[in-house]
Amino acid sequence: MNGLSIILVIIVAFFAGMEGILDEWQFHQPIVACTLIGLVTGNLEAGIILGGTLQLMAMGWANIGAAVAPDAALASVASAIILVKGGQGVAGVSTAIAVAIPLAVAGLFLTMICRTLAVGFVHAMDTAAKNAEFGKIEALQIGAICMQGLRIAIPAAAMCFVPAEAVSAALNSMPAWLTDGMSIGGGMVVAVGYAMVINMMANKEVWPFLFIGFAVAAISDLTLIALGILGVSMAFIYLNLAEQGGSGGSGGSGDPLGDILNDY
Amino acid sequence: MAEKIALSKNDRFSVCWRSTFLQGSWNYERMQNGGYVYAMIPAIKKLYKNKEDQVAALQRHLEFFNTQPFVASPIIGVNLALEEERANGATVEDEAIQGVKVGMMGPLAGVGDPVFWFTVRPILGALGAGLALSGNLLGPILFFVLFNAIRFGFMWYTQEFGYTAGTAITKDLSGGLLQKITKGASILGMFVLGSLIQRWVSINFVPVVSTITNAEGSYIDWEALGDMAQSGNFGQAMHDAIAQANSGMYMDPTRVTTLQDNLNSLVPGLMPLLLTFLCMWLLKKKVSPIAIILSLFVVGIIGHLIGLL
Numbered sequence: 265m266n267g268l269s270i271i272l273v274i275i276v277a278f279f280a281g282m283e284g285i286l287d288e289w290q291f292h293q294p295i296v297a298c299t300l301i302g303l304v305t306g307n308l309e310a311g312i313i314l315g316g317t318l319q320l321m322a323m324g325w326a327n328i329g330a331a332v333a334p335d336a337a338l339a340s341v342a343s344a345i346i347l348v349k350g351g352q353g354v355a356g357v358s359t360a361i362a363v364a365i366p367l368a369v370a371g372l373f374l375t376m377i378c379r380t381l382a383v384g385f386v387h388a389m390d391t392a393a394k395n396a397e398f399g400k401i402e403a404l405q406i407g408a409i410c411m412q413g414l415r416i417a418i419p420a421a422a423m424c425f426v427p428a429e430a431v432s433a434a435l436n437s438m439p440a441w442l443t444d445g446m447s448i449g450g451g452m453v454v455a456v457g458y459a460m461v462i463n464m465m466a467n468k469e470v471w472p473f474l475f476i477g478f479a480v481a482a483i484s485d486l487t488l489i490a491l492g493i494l495g496v497s498m499a500f501i502y503l504n505l506a507e508q509g510g511s512g513g514s515g516g517s518g519d520p521l522g523d524i525l526n527d528y
Numbered sequence: 529m530a531e532k533i534a535l536s537k538n539d540r541f542s543v544c545w546r547s548t549f550l551q552g553s554w555n556y557e558r559m560q561n562g563g564y565v566y567a568m569i570p571a572i573k574k575l576y577k578n579k580e581d582q583v584a585a586l587q588r589h590l591e592f593f594n595t596q597p598f599v600a601s602p603i604i605g606v607n608l609a610l611e612e613e614r615a616n617g618a619t620v621e622d623e624a625i626q627g628v629k630v631g632m633m634g635p636l637a638g639v640g641d642p643v644f645w646f647t648v649r650p651i652l653g654a655l656g657a658g659l660a661l662s663g664n665l666l667g668p669i670l671f672f673v674l675f676n677a678i679r680f681g682f683m684w685y686t687q688e689f690g691y692t693a694g695t696a697i698t699k700d701l702s703g704g705l706l707q708k709i710t711k712g713a714s715i716l717g718m719f720v721l722g723s724l725i726q727r728w729v730s731i732n733f734v735p736v737v738s739t740i741t742n743a744e745g746s747y748i749d750w751e752a753l754g755d756m757a758q759s760g761n762f763g764q765a766m767h768d769a770i771a772q773a774n775s776g777m778y779m780d781p782t783r784v785t786t787l788q789d790n791l792n793s794l795v796p797g798l799m800p801l802l803l804t805f806l807c808m809w810l811l812k813k814k815v816s817p818i819a820i821i822l823s824l825f826v827v828g829i830i831g832h833l834i835g836l837l
Binding site for chain 1: 548549550551552553554555556557558561562563565566569572573579582583586587590597641642645646649650651653654655656657658659660661662663664665667668671672675676679708711712713714715716717718719720721722723724725726727728729730731732796797800801803804805807808810811812817818820821822824825826827828829830831832833837
């Protein structure tokens with residue numbers, strides 16, 4: 265990597281780190297972060313493929329309430345840097361992914377540290393609020409965001425300066441049984457993300473739709489878009505039918521007045 | 529009576545833009561409070577001119593707050609309406625403002641988490657990833673553009689809705705609309721998840737169950753075709769090979785059935801489905817996702833070493 269690439273990688277890493285906490289623009293999602301790192305280092309195709317593969321694994325990683333999910337930002341940024349430095353192009357994707365998982369855990373601890381340090385920032389805001397110092401509050405908020413950016417940018421910068429030979433030597437020294445086994449494991453790991461999402465959404469009413477989706481997807485001619493259309497249509501049909509048939513029941517609509525009118 | 533101080537569309541847009549940074553100072557003490565006050569600053573500056581009121585308003589919005597970041601927008605909208613009333617002399621208690629925030633953040637997070645984190649993002653992510661796996665740049669672009677268009681559209685319009693509806697929105701929460709959206713989103717989500725399990729979770733059992741010798745004449749006689757090609761009739765040999773393959777003849781004298789072939793003829797994707805159920809059960813038993821992920825890698829390596837996977 266030349267100097268310019270390194271600077272751009274660090275900038276991408278900074279954005280990914282910010283987004284890891286903000287969760288708005290989704291720069292930290294693998295499909296975006298890996299693609300950007302691929303782009304600025306001239307490995308666009310490998311970056312996109314790595315991003316797509318990691319994205320499927322990170323499907324259910326979401327910050328819910330105060331819980332912290334495995335860190336997609338560090339996982340995507342660091343594994344993309346390793347992919348680039350390994351110099352194997354698309355062939356290096358499966359090894360880069362194997363490295364991504366332990367990194368997601370490491371990132372999780374870094375996030376928790378930053379979220380604890382942020383307590384100090386809001387205490388300073390309290391003090392500033394007493395004197396109506398708007399600018400100071402704004403600066404503190406931006407400072408806290410930058411801290412989250414550095415959380416990823418600093419490790420990324422460090423990884424850029426580890427010599428490429430060391431990275432590729434480490435990757436080449438991995439025996440075939442290990443990398444093959446890792447990619448087999450990678451094929452199964454996706455299930456964990458799905459399981460997290462299902463646990464969150466499942467109830468008696470919507471379970472059948474999972475099985476319908478499962479059965480229909482075996483028809484390999486259907487694209488994901490076609491499946492999406494089927495899903496949306498079914499949701500609408502179900503909601504309409506539930507409205508027509510269900511509102512006469514024991515107040516299922518949650519609208520007492522409406523129920524009285526319906527019963528009338 | 530003095531002229532009413534009102535928040536202009538510009539003020540409201542500036543609040544909405546700032547709410548993009550809601551989680552920036554997320555902390556274990558009061559969570560999104562720093563981001564909330566940061567978003568409210570343009571409104572506070574506009575509405576309150578003397579320092580005492582400003583201090584009170586800043587402190588009011590530094591209280592505990594936490595919800596899904598996009599559904600904070602309708603709450604901010606309602607808050608803007610309440611603050612505007614207050615600045616114009618109406619008696620809006622601190623408790624009312626805090627009550628709206630705390631009362632709405634729970635139910636709205638209950639809608640926002642499944643809709644955005646478990647439906648919109650996974651579906652767009654899968655759509656983008658599907659394209660990205662073949663190295664198509666459209667995958668990441670599609671994900672990024674669609675997600676942010678939906679996100680910012682949602683934030684702006686729900687904030688405006690909250691602003692116009694004012695306190696009425698709190699009453700609407702018990703109404704049917706939000707419940708319908710949540711239910712519809714989970715139907716779509718479950719359907720797509722079912723199909724993703726089928727498509728993307730891969731388990732392949734390689735052990736050979738049976739090796740059957742095919743009957744004479746039911747498989748392609750490569751030697752004869754090879755002789756034909758040697759004798760210069762290469763085109764004819766190719767033609768015959770393809771014709772025979774298309775007519776359903778076997779490629780080899782023996783045919784191998786792996787464990788996976790047997791499972792596929794039963795139900796394709798059965799093992800991925802069972803694996804997903806196992807993961808769900810483990811997660812419910814409070815096993816950490818990271819532990820499950822790492823052990824799946826171990827299973828993959830060991831399974832490969834003993835020749836099962």
